[in-house]
Amino acid sequence: MSKTFRIAVLPGDGIGPEVTAPCLAILDKVASQSDGAFALEFQNIDAGAAYYAQHGLSLPDAGMTSAAKADAILLAAMGLPSVRYPDGTEIAPQLELREAFQLYAGVRPIRTIGGVPLPLADPRGQSLDIVLVRESTEGLFASRGKTFVADDDSYATDEMRISRDVCERLFDFSFRLARERKARGRAGRVTCIDKANVIGSLAYFRKIFLERAAAFPDIEADFAYVDAMALNLVKRPWDYDVLVTENMFGDILSDLGAALMGGLGMAPSADIGDHQAVFQPCHGSAPDIAGQNKANPSAMVLSGAMMLQWLGEKHGVSQAQLAAQRIESAVAKAFADGTLLPGEFGGTASTSEIGKAILHCL
């Protein structure tokens, strides 16, 4: 029996619509190759900074309702430096979605693909395969819109929120992920990244990590301070397996992770909760290259693959999981011989050319 997945699509700002087009074409293609096992129905939702500039709203209620009803949400990029809320912060409906749907687990796979120019090479010649799990609903981001500025303008403070309930679900998610990966030959280790030696709320974060670790005796529980991790992610990233961290640290380290993969255009992500999930490339709206057909759509395409993997697992549709693997293989094949070079790697391959190359490999 065929399953139809309803997907809320938010192309957003800047390069968002440009990378969405090839992604949807590729998703359509794998659905059409699934022998009728699943179909995809896309519903476009207008939101973002350009929408805010026109309508005074970043994400209308109707869009939020449609997103809530959808089986999954695919989001490209939101925000433009020139459009801001009255408090000076950028328009970021993706943060509102994470909070509204409690998408606590921000999954950022850091996996290298042959043929993509990389800043670092494993001396053992192996490809990199680690996953960063970024808490995505609280931490230092909980202070968004709530900064206190003293009346005499002499100081400002922000608040970091770390709550037990969110941490327990986040760590259990990370340990389960390490267990799944261990079954596929990975190390079976979760490293908690914090600053427990200086910040009390992050000592609390580590305390809950160690409590939850006791429930997963088959998985190694490891920890590191964020500054040491920034160093080690450059010196020896291949020694890690699953990393889990607070929201702000995760925001920073996921860009470092994208660099390890070659660039932001290669880095997919998923923000996963207990009921809903948003799939979105790690990059932003890249206004500097928007409208020029220069963006690398691979991160968006690989985010679409993560969406099919999640939908397939959640609904027991193995063909959707197979389709996810086919997309990943097609991206790997498209880049394999090293001739497909987007602008971010110094080449000239356009957004549409890269999309076509991946489609061709399907």
Ligand code: ATP
């Ligand atoms: P945000 O804070 O919204 O995540 P950001 O400040 O990290 O955004 P991006 O919009 O991601 O900034 O862009 C950072 C740099 O990476 C820019 O120079 C941009 O052109 C480049 N970049 C981002 N995405 C891509 C892509 N898909 N292809 C090529 N270059 C990209």
